[in-house]
Amino acid sequence: MMKTFAPLLHSYWYLFRGAGMTLLMAAASVVPATLLGGALALVHVFGRRTARSALQVYLFVVRGIPLLVLLTFVYYLLPLTGIDLPPFWGVVVVMSLYYAAFMSEVFRAGIESLPQAQWDAARSLGMQRHLLLRIIIFPQALRLAAPPFVSLCANLVKATSLVSIVGLWELTMASREVVERTLAPFQIFLGAALIYFCICYTMALYGRFLERRSLVGH
Amino acid sequence: MLAMTGVVKSFGTNQVLRGVSLSVAAGEAVVVIGPSGSGKTTLLRCINLLEDYEQGTVTVDGMPIGYRIDPRGGQRVRMSEREIAAAREMIGIVFQSYNLFPHMTVLQNIVAAPIRVKGVPRAKAEARARDLLALVGLSDKAQEYPVRLSGGQQQRVAIARALAMDPKLMLFDEVTSALDPELVGEVLAAMQQLARDGMTMVVVTHEMSFARDVADRIVFMEGGVIVEEGQPEQMFAAPKTERVRQFLKRYNDRYRI
Amino acid sequence: MPFDLHFIVRLIPALLQGAEITVALAVLTVVICLVWGLLVALAQSRGGVLSWIAGGYIQAVRNTPLLIQLYIIYFGFAMAGFPLSGFLSGLLALCIQNGGYVAEIYRGGLQSVSQRQYEAGRALGMRRWTLYTVVIMPQVVARVIPPMTNQAISIIKDTSQVAAIAVMEMMKVAEVWVESSANTYDVFLGVALIYLVLTSVAGLIGKVAERQLAFAQ
Numbered sequence: 001m002m003k004t005f006a007p008l009l010h011s012y013w014y015l016f017r018g019a020g021m022t023l024l025m026a027a028a029s030v031v032p033a034t035l036l037g038g039a040l041a042l043v044h045v046f047g048r049r050t051a052r053s054a055l056q057v058y059l060f061v062v063r064g065i066p067l068l069v070l071l072t073f074v075y076y077l078l079p080l081t082g083i084d085l086p087p088f089w090g091v092v093v094v095m096s097l098y099y100a101a102f103m104s105e106v107f108r109a110g111i112e113s114l115p116q117a118q119w120d121a122a123r124s125l126g127m128q129r130h131l132l133l134r135i136i137i138f139p140q141a142l143r144l145a146a147p148p149f150v151s152l153c154a155n156l157v158k159a160t161s162l163v164s165i166v167g168l169w170e171l172t173m174a175s176r177e178v179v180e181r182t183l184a185p186f187q188i189f190l191g192a193a194l195i196y197f198c199i200c201y202t203m204a205l206y207g208r209f210l211e212r213r214s215l216v217g218h
Numbered sequence: 219m220l221a222m223t224g225v226v227k228s229f230g231t232n233q234v235l236r237g238v239s240l241s242v243a244a245g246e247a248v249v250v251i252g253p254s255g256s257g258k259t260t261l262l263r264c265i266n267l268l269e270d271y272e273q274g275t276v277t278v279d280g281m282p283i284g285y286r287i288d289p290r291g292g293q294r295v296r297m298s299e300r301e302i303a304a305a306r307e308m309i310g311i312v313f314q315s316y317n318l319f320p321h322m323t324v325l326q327n328i329v330a331a332p333i334r335v336k337g338v339p340r341a342k343a344e345a346r347a348r349d350l351l352a353l354v355g356l357s358d359k360a361q362e363y364p365v366r367l368s369g370g371q372q373q374r375v376a377i378a379r380a381l382a383m384d385p386k387l388m389l390f391d392e393v394t395s396a397l398d399p400e401l402v403g404e405v406l407a408a409m410q411q412l413a414r415d416g417m418t419m420v421v422v423t424h425e426m427s428f429a430r431d432v433a434d435r436i437v438f439m440e441g442g443v444i445v446e447e448g449q450p451e452q453m454f455a456a457p458k459t460e461r462v463r464q465f466l467k468r469y470n471d472r473y474r475i
Numbered sequence: 476m477p478f479d480l481h482f483i484v485r486l487i488p489a490l491l492q493g494a495e496i497t498v499a500l501a502v503l504t505v506v507i508c509l510v511w512g513l514l515v516a517l518a519q520s521r522g523g524v525l526s527w528i529a530g531g532y533i534q535a536v537r538n539t540p541l542l543i544q545l546y547i548i549y550f551g552f553a554m555a556g557f558p559l560s561g562f563l564s565g566l567l568a569l570c571i572q573n574g575g576y577v578a579e580i581y582r583g584g585l586q587s588v589s590q591r592q593y594e595a596g597r598a599l600g601m602r603r604w605t606l607y608t609v610v611i612m613p614q615v616v617a618r619v620i621p622p623m624t625n626q627a628i629s630i631i632k633d634t635s636q637v638a639a640i641a642v643m644e645m646m647k648v649a650e651v652w653v654e655s656s657a658n659t660y661d662v663f664l665g666v667a668l669i670y671l672v673l674t675s676v677a678g679l680i681g682k683v684a685e686r687q688l689a690f691a692q
Contacts, residue, residue, distance in 0.1 A: 064674040065667050066632035068646060073663040076653055120268050121317035125331035125383060126307035128299060135330060139321050154538070161540035165639050172542055185550030193539040193547065200538035 007184040008191040015188075018174030019195045025091065025170055026157045032096035033156070034149075037103025044108045055104075062101040068162050070094050075166040091163050099156050106152060110145030111137060143214045150207035154200045161196075171195060219244040219418045220387055225264055225274030227257075234260045235271065236442040242387075242420060247413040249433035249450075250422045253465065256439040258422040262391050265420070266309045267302055278308050279386055307335065310380030311389040314396050316372040318364040318379070324351070325360040328379045336383070343382070350378035354408045370401030374408055381412075388412065390421040406432075426469050430454055438462045479661050486652060486665050493648030494669055496562070500634045500644060501673075504569040505627050511570060512577025519582060529578070536575035542636050544568045549640045565637035565644075569630060576626055584619035585611075617688055624681025628674045635670075645669060 040058075043051050074094050078085060085093075114137060122132040164173035175192040179185045220242040227235040234257045242248050250258045263269040265276055267284035275294070276283050283305035288295045297305070319327050328347040332338040338346075351357050354374040364372050373393055380388060390409060394402040406428050413419060413432050423429060429436055430450045437447040438459070446459045457463045519529035536544065548571075549564040559567070588611055596606040638647035649666040653659050 061667070061671065064628070064632075064671040066635040066646070066670060068635045068638070069649070069663075069666055069670065072646070072650060073653075073659060073666075076659045077663070080659065117313065117315055117317040118319065121313065121319070123303070124266055124268065124306055124309070124311045125379070126303050126335045127331060128303045131334055135334065136319055140319075143321065158538075158540040161542040162636065164542070165636075172540070172546075175543075176546070179546075179550065183554070185554050186547065189543055189547040189550065193543045196540055196543060197535065197538045201534060204534075204538060 004184075005187050007178070007182040008187045011178045011182065011188065012191060014178060015171060015174055015192055015195060018169070018171035018192075019199070021170040021174075022157065022160045022172075023199070025088070025095075025160045025163070026153070028088075028092045029095040029099065029156060029160075030153055032092070033099040033103055036096065036100035038107055040100060040104035041107035041111065044104060045111050059101050059105070062098055067095070067098050067159055068165060070098060071162055072166055087166075087168055091168060095156065095159065099152060099159075102152055102155075103149065106145050106148045107141065109148075110141035110143075113144060114140055146214065147207045147211040150203055150210060154203040154207075157199055157203070158196065219246070219279055220265070220420070221277045222261075222265065223275055225261070225271050225276070227260055227264060227269060227271040234442050235264070237274070238439075238442070238444055239274075240437065240444065242418060244386075244418055245416045246434045247417075247419045247421065247432055248435050248437060249429040250420065250437045250439055251424070251426070251429055251465075252439035252445075257442040258439050259391055261439070262311070262389050262420065262422055265387075265389060266306050266311060268311075270296075278305065281305060281308075283309070303335075307383055308386045309389060310383060310385035310387070311391065312373065312376045312380055312393045314392045316364075316369070316376045316396075318372055318375060320364050323361050323363055324356070324367070324375050327364070327375060328382045331379070332382050347378070347382055350381050351375075353381075353411070354378050355404070368401060369397045370404050373397065373401075373405045377405075377408055377412075386418060388417050388419040390419065390423070392422050392424065394423065394425060426466075438465065440465075479658065482656070482658055482661050483665060486662060489648055489652065490645055490665050490669055493643055493645035494673070496642065496644040497631070497634045497646075498673065500562070500565060500569065500637065501627070501631045503566055504573055504630050504634075507566075507570045508573045508577045508626075508630075509623075511574040513581055515574055515578035516581035516585065519578065520585065533575040533578055536572045537579075541568060541572050541633055542639060544572055545636060545640060561637065561640045561642035564640060565634070565642055569633060569637075573626065573630055573633075576629075577623070580619055580622045580626060581615070583622070584615040587618055588614050617685075620681060620685045620688060624678060624684075627677045627681065631673050631677060632670070 040055060043055055047055070071091065071094055074090055075087065078087075078090050118136055118140070119132070122136045127136070160170055161172040163170060164176060167173075171192055175188050179188045182188065220240070222238060222240045225235050225238045226233070238257070238261055240248075240261075250261065252258055260269060264271045265278075265283075267276075271284075273294075275285055275287065282297070284302060285294050285296055287293070318324075319330070322330065325344065325347055328350060329338075329340070329343040332343040332346070333340055348357065348360065351360055354377055356371060356374055356378070359367060359371065359375070364375070367375065376393075393409075394405050397405065402425070406425065409419075409421065409428075410432050421428075421433075433450045435447060436450050436453050438445045438453070438457075438461075440461060446453070446457065446462050448458070453462065454466060457466060515529050515532065518525045519533070520526070545564065545568040548568050549559065549561065552559045552564070592610055592614065593606065596610045601610070634644055635646035637644055638650060641647065645666060649662050652662050656662070
C-alpha cells in the first residue's frame, strides 16, 4: 500500500504549494466578483431599462459560454492588445467577470425573495429608500444569499483548475508536472483530488451551516 | 383629522375603489366592515400611500399625503418621496401579517424607526419602547426575536412599533384574521385600550363584536363604495340599507341552519 | 463589421465538426445521467450502507474539479493498461460528475413532494409501484425540469474541458485554428456564437418541456 502511494508521499509538499496558488487565485477573484456581482444585482433590481437590458445581454453571454473558452481567448488575445498584464491577473480579471454574473443572480434572488410586506412595513414607519435598504432589506437579503454564495465560491475554487490548460501554474498544473515526472497518475491526481475535496467540502459544510442558521430567524 | 375625498383606484381593469369619501374626527374610532373584495383593505392602504390611486386626495390633520392639488394649475401632483415619508410618520399601520423585521429583536423593531427616521436619541427611544411594551403587556419579551413569539404577541409588538412613532392616526388592517382564536382577545383588548385613550383609528375587521363594542362609527363597504355608515347600535339594530341588513343578518344567524 | 468573412467561411465547417462531438458528448451525458442520477438518488433514499455510499459518491464528485476527474480516468486507465479513447474518458468523467449533481436534483424534487401525497395514495389503497409511477414521479418530473435544464447547459459548457485530453470537440478545434492562423478574434467569435446557440437551444427545449409536462404546478 505504502509503496504504491510513495510517489504521492514524496511530492505532497509540491502539491500543497500548488494548492496555495489555487487559493490565492480564487481569493483574488472572489473579491472583485462579489463586489461587481453586488453592484450588478442592484442594477438588475433598481436600474433603468437600458441598464437592465445591457445587463441581460451580459448575463446571457456569460452564462452561455464555457469559462475555458473565455480563459483561452483572453490568454491568446492579451499579448496582442499590448496591455502588459501578467497572466495571473489576466486570469483573475476573466474569472471575476465570469463569476460576477452568477453572483449577481444570487444576490438578486435574495433581494427579490423578501416579501413585499417588509417593504410596506418599513415605508409605513416613514423610512425612505436608502435607510430601508440598508437596515431592512440588505441584511435579510444577504442572509438568504449566503448559502448559494458559498456554493459559488467553491465552484470558483474548482474552476481555477482550468487555468492549467492554458499553462498557468496551480494545483492541477503542479500535479500534472509530478505525474510526468513520476508516471503515477492515479496516485498523484487522487492526491490532488483529495486536496480540492478538503477545501471545497469545508466550504460546503459552512454553506449548510449558514443555510440552517438563515432559517432560524425566518 | 382624516379626510379622504373621491378616491378612485383600479388594479388593471378592475375598479376596486369607485370614489370613496370618508372623514374621521380626532379621537374617533371608525370600523370598516363589509364582504371580501369590497375594497376595505385597499382603502386603508391608500391612506398612507402603500397603494397609488388615480383620483382623489387624502389629508391628515389638514396636510395632504400622497397627492396634493397644485394651487396654480389645480391638477393633482404626486408628492416627493421625502414628503411622503414625512407624512407617513403621522400615520401608524398594523398589518394582518404583522410584518415584524425578523432579523431584529422586539426592542430593535420598535426603536429602529424613531432613532433613524425621527432622530430620537437611543436612550429616550428605548425608554419609550419599554413603556409601549408594558402597555401591550410584553415587557419581558424585549430581547426576543419575532420568530420566538406567538402570533398574538407579534401583533402586539407590531402595535407598539407603530405607536412608537407617535402617530396621529392608527390604521388596523384585519389584524386578527391570521390569529388563532385564543390569541385574538389580547390584541383586541390592546386596541380597545387605545380607543379609550383617545387615539384616532380606522379599523378594518371581521370581528363584529369588536365593531359593536369599540366603534364610534361603523362604515359598511361593498363593491368599492361606502354603502352605509352610522352609529353601531343603530346599524346593528336597524340598518337602513337592505344589503347591510343581509350582511348583518348572516352574521347574527351564523349558527342557525 | 470588423471581422474577416473569408476566414469565417472556412472556419465554420471546421467548428461545426467539433460541435458534433460537443453535442454528442452532451446528449449522451444527459441521457445517461437522467437514469444514473435517478438510481443514485433512489439508493440514497433507501437508507443503510447503500445510502452512505451514494452520499459519499455525491460529495466526492461535487467537491472535486471535473478536470481532475478527467485526468484520473484518462491517465489512470492508460497507466493500468486499458487505455481509453479521449472521447470515452470524457464521457465517463462527465457522467460520473454530473450523475452526482443530477442525483441531488432528483433528491430535491423527491423531497419537495409533500408527505400528504404519499398518505393520500396509500389511503386509496395504492401499493408502492402504482404510488410512485402514478402519483409521485409525475410531480417530481415537473419540479425537476428547470434545474435539469440548467444542468444540461452546464454539461454543454463542461464538454469544453475535454479539450485537455485532445478530443476534437469544438474548443480543441478552435484552439488548433487559433494557433495555426493567429486570427484569435474571429475564431473566438465563431466559437462563442456556436456555444451560445447550443446553450440557448437547450434552454428552449427545457422551457418547452416545462410547459408540456408541468401541469397545474
